């Protein structure tokens with residue numbers, strides 16, 4: 161919607177596979193309807209990124225000068241039940257789009273949304289302290305969070321993390337080896353009111369949905385003290401647009417809400433309770449998700465150094481206000 165507002169023609173390739181992955185609640189057709197109503201130059205193509213000939217044909221016909229690849233099987237947990245679909249969408253789908261770019265529009269900018277799960281459980285081995293409502297980093301050098309230099313190798317990723325590593329490294333390679341103008345963004349928690357949040361994916365949006373509907377929210381493991389950094393989709397778009405205007409081929413950036421927008425599950429629940437002026441109905445499941453991060457904050461220093469005009473425009477409190485009352 162933002163790109164359309166700026167006067168760009170936008171082609172949205174999405175086959176609503178989120179509905180297939182997550183059922184009714186993951187259905188994104190409400191958003192498609194809104195996009196069609198509110199935009200002037202948006203065209204939707206319900207194509208599947210796994211379909212290589214279809215992608216090649218599409219790129220040949222449309223010749224996009226910016227590709228923002230956000231299509232994915234995005235859930236850590238769901239991947240374990242559908243590993244082949246997960247790999248086909250995340251890894252194969254990505255190389256299809258990279259190769260379509262190389263073949264038809266090699267001068268174009270290609271951005272892929274990767275994930276902090278490419279670091280696997282390595283962030284859990286950073287020294288941590290347990291505070292009253294959250295875990296946090298124990299060492300001053302980790303205060304700003306995880307840097308892009310953390311190893312993505314020899315750790316537990318989950319099936320999803322591994323398929324995203326394939327996509328992440330392949331996009332880097334198309335930049336370094338083939339010279340394409342690729343950029344890789346490893347997302348923290350990307351959120352906002354436009355998300356079709358479900359239990360298995362889209363933590364904050366889903367938590368607020370449960371809270372508003374009076375449904376029970378299940379806190380899974382780590383006493384609810386696990387920390388995530390939340391970034392509004394608007395700020396994600398601004399970061400990607402900054403890169404697109406001045407790309408650095410093959411670069412990798414962590415992109416989340418950073419230290420300022422970090423909070424534990426318990427802290428998020430507390431903030432929502434204040435906004436709604438009532439207690440949330442929660443239950444606790446003691447077994448953490450396999451390989452789940454205990455404390456993850458994206459260190460934004462590298463991106464901010466390369467693109468100093470970019471900054472976060474939405475605080476966590478503003479994000480929550482919009483989700484709860486917007």
Ligand SMILES: NC(=O)c1ccc[n+]([C@@H]2O[C@H](COP(=O)([O-])OP(=O)(O)OC[C@H]3O[C@@H](n4cnc5c(N)ncnc54)[C@H](O)[C@@H]3O)[C@@H](O)[C@H]2O)c1
Pocket residue numbers: 173174175176177178179188207208209210229230231232233234249253273274275276346347348349350351355356362
């Ligand atoms: N939301 C987050 O917190 C988060 C965090 C880190 C990384 N990411 C990454 O950002 C990207 C976007 O995430 P999101 O939260 O918007 O996920 P999402 O599930 O809401 O969006 C992905 C979209 O891809 C579409 N899709 C899936 N398979 C497809 C296929 N084969 N062909 C065409 N379209 C297909 C889905 O229908 C869906 O609309 C993903 O790559 C995800 O891994 C998200």
